[in-house]
Amino acid sequence: MGAPDEFAVDVPLLRKxxxxxxxxxxxxxxxxxKRTATLTLADGRDAGWxxxxAxxxxxxxxxxxxxxxxTRICGLGAQLSEAADRYEQADADAARRHRMRGD
Amino acid sequence: MSTLTLAQLLAADPGSFDAAAQAWHALSDNLDRAGEDLIRGTRDLPNAWPEGTASQGAHTATEAARGELSDAYNPARRIHQALDHHAATLASLRSQAQGQVDAARQGGFAVDVGGFTVTPPQAHTELAAISLEKRAQQIVHELSDVLGRAQALDDSTATAINANLPDPVTGFGQRALPPVSRADLVAMKGRDPKQVDDWWRSLTPEQQQQLIRDYPDLVGSTDGIPCLDRDQANRLVLRDDRTALQQREDWIRQRMAWLQAHLTGGTASDQMAHHAEWARLNNELPQVEAQKARLDRLSGKLDSMGGQALLLGLDPAGDGKAIVAVGNPDTATHTAVLVPGVSTNLDGMSGQIDRANQIRTAADRTMNGPGQVAVVAWLGYDPPQMDASLPTAVASHRAEVGGVALDGFVDGLRATHGPGGDHITAIGHSYGSVVVGQAASHGHQLAVDDIVTAGSPGMDVDHARDLNVGSRHVWIGAADDDPIGNPAGHAGYETAVPIVGPWIAQAEDSVHGPSPQGDDFGANRYHVDTHGHSGYWDRNSQSLANQANIVTGQYGLVTLDLGSRP
Incomplete structure (x- = not known):
């Protein structure tokens, strides 16, 4: 995931x-x-079929x-979640810098 | 190919396949729901994180995940459908086989299901022994038939499963699918059309297109493949045959020109060979030109119908066969299959299509709107021609062969029809009614709701009830001056047909059974106001209107001269 860009990011919505x-x-x-066991057949009376x-x-x-x-979909969710974290952190850092400069 | 044995069939457990089918159903539903949830859940992503350098990867990954879920749903559903059909059919086949084994054993026969042998009980006389041995062979034959259907089912289900597997890396999105072989397609031809339909639907669209492209002749002639796909395949056959004929004609002309230039050169032996070849090619050329011309006429007729006509069968060999639907039988609420009679061939197909169109137009007028009726001009058999084959019109062999083909074709229409109404009528004209009669009796079960005849010389049955649709659903029509349809008019052959007419007239009176127009036949007789043997589809006639009302199931509007409505 790259660095936060110049566009406005809706962090709560991104987290949702x-x-x-x-x-x-x-x-x-x-x-x-839940389904794996029944997607196939139990060993039994299907010899020759x-x-x-198949x-x-x-x-x-x-x-x-x-x-x-x-794995891919959960990975995507994690990517989005991390991005939300980073933007939130970036916002917090920017606010802190403003405070230190006395803006 | 399946190597299933009788013992394995009898030992099979349909319940386990049914349980697996339900699991795949649940999986496909789950995938469908997950796909919808993902679409709904990520709909606002462009607003939450506008697309840019940083977000590009996430947007791409989201689109890919949506696609993967969407692409996975249909294959899972197809496996569910294949297993569901497998479980139900297996239960039926196993029950049939078990019933046959039990009945044989009760009759004293020893049935060894492992070795697949049936031994008759001890007989007290030689005659009885022969009879019992025959019965034992019959039992083996019946069991073999059931086993063959089980093996076909096994193959079809295995194919469906294998055709719907994801690629471990790319899933379903970019997977190169294995091509389906000609042998797979050949194995399906002639099977129960419902099985063919299930198998066809188990293939991916890419595999279906590959088969249409690679083996159009087989796809186009296999009952149980949907009408639109058959049409696509048969138009390729038409194009390819036309191209081949043109190439043959071009080659013949070039060769004849070369031979012409060398008729006088070389040795005497060369000259004789050149003369002989030139004469042979000179004889072949008009035949090729005629074949090409009739394909051109069919092609022109199809073009003139726009998207209304579907080419459901084509065989240019001999006198030629073709099946053309006006409208799509797979989506129509009412479908009629018009079976023509003596002297119809590929040259006359345009006229048959016109008749089909007349019936459809008249039937459409009785409905709320167009598009609910399809009429098929079915030249799927080889009718006697006005040549040396004419005497075969008084025999039933061509009708017997045609009846089998018609029976299979209608089963195919039933198998490929989509949801909704599915009312089918067979209309037999002249000798075509003998074909319909054969298809609906003699051990066959023509899957139609109504049977209509026009100018029938007989239907090879003694009574309307023998046609297995119910006497009130058999509708007979004949013009007073039709020399073939009217029992009193068979003598008309004597003047209508030169040389062999009197002989045919005599034979017609009995060869195809009693006249269906007769009171004793037990059918409804619809009113005919047209003339001769070929006027039944004249525009604005009562004859045509009555047929249209039967085709659309509006029996109350049919004017009857005899009988009563269903």
Whole structure:
């Protein structure tokens, strides 16, 4: 994330957005965590079925993908949250400098 | 290809597939919801953090995340649909197989599901032994049929799952999808159209386009593939065939010119060979020109219809076959399939399309607005022609073959139809009504709601109820002066058809069963006010209006000479 730029940043709104993104990321993670067991078939009466084999290997591929998607979305939420922190800190620093100069 | 055995089919657990289907349903819903939440939650990002050097990465990452969630929803949903269909169909097939095994065992047959053998019980006479052995073979055949359908289901589901997997790195966004092979497509042809439809919808749009581009002849002729996709494929077939014919014509002309210049040169043997080749090419040239001209006529007709016509089938071989819909049967509330009779071929397809258009226009007038009716001119079989094949008009072989094709085509329309009303009527003209009769009986189950005939010589059944749609949904029409449709007019062949007319007239009276116009046939007889054998679609006629009202299910508006409305 680069340095704060010249445009006005709405820090509370940015923090709210970061929170929303993080919630979405968690919901994707929840989807994986809750569903993984049933996305595929329990070992049992499906010997010989190509569809069962395809589902088992396919579910693994999907789990990897969803896990990565969860990481990317939560990472985005963290990026936004860090940006909000930095802008908040920059605002606080600017205010302190003004006070020291006696503006 | 699936190698599923009978024992594995009988041991299968549809419940586990159903549970997995529900999990994928929940996952796709979750992804859909997450995508919406992300869009809603980041909508104000440009306001909170205006786009600039520092925010560019975050904006790009947000767009990418939205895209990933959006792209993942449909593949998850397609896997859910494939598994859902798999579970339901598996339950049905397993139940059928188990029922057949149980019935065989109750009949004293020993069924070894592991070795897939059926042994008949001890017989006391040689005759009984032969009969029991035949029955054992029949049981094996029936079980093989169910097993084959289970294997097809297995293949279809596996394909659907494999076609909807994300790339581990790029997800669904930029993934290069594996192409679908010709063998995959060939394996689908001839299967239950519902299975074909499920399989087709399990493919990504890119894979569907690849198949249309690479194998248009197969896509265009496979029942169960949506009409718009078949149209796209068949227009490629039309274009490619036209190009091939033009190239052949150009080559023939160049070769003939060269041969002409060398007819007198070289050895005597060379000259004889050149003469023979020139004569052969001179014979072929008009045939190529004629084939090219009829494709041009079809192409011109389709162009003249604008976006209203869909080319659902094309086979230029022989007399040629074509299936053209006026309107889109996949979205229409009411669809009619018009089956033509003797002497129809690719040359006459324009006339069939005009008839289809007449019916559609008349039917549209009875509806609240246009676009709710589609009419298909179905030349999907090989009718007898006014040539040496004419005597086959008194036999049913061509109608039998055509009936199988018609049955499959209508099943395809049912499979690919979208949500909403799906009322289908088969209209058989002349020998086309024999085709309809064959498709609706003799072990077939034509999936239509109503059957209409115009000038029918018979339908190869004894009674309207044999057509399996209910007698009140069979509507017969024949002009008084139609020599073919009117039982008293079969003698008209004698003057209408040279040389073989009298023979046909005699044969017509019995070959295709009793006349459907007869009181004993049990059908409704709609009023016909047109003349001859080909006037049934004359503009503003009662004959046409009655057919239009049947096609749109407005039975109360049909004027009847005999019978009663449903």
């Amino acid at each position: 957005i970061a929170h929303s993104v993080d919630e979405v990321g968690k919901s994707v993670d929840g989807a994986v965590g 190509s569809a069962a084999d 589902l088992r290997s396919g579910a693994t591929v999907w789990e990897t993908f969803l896990s990565g998607l969860h």
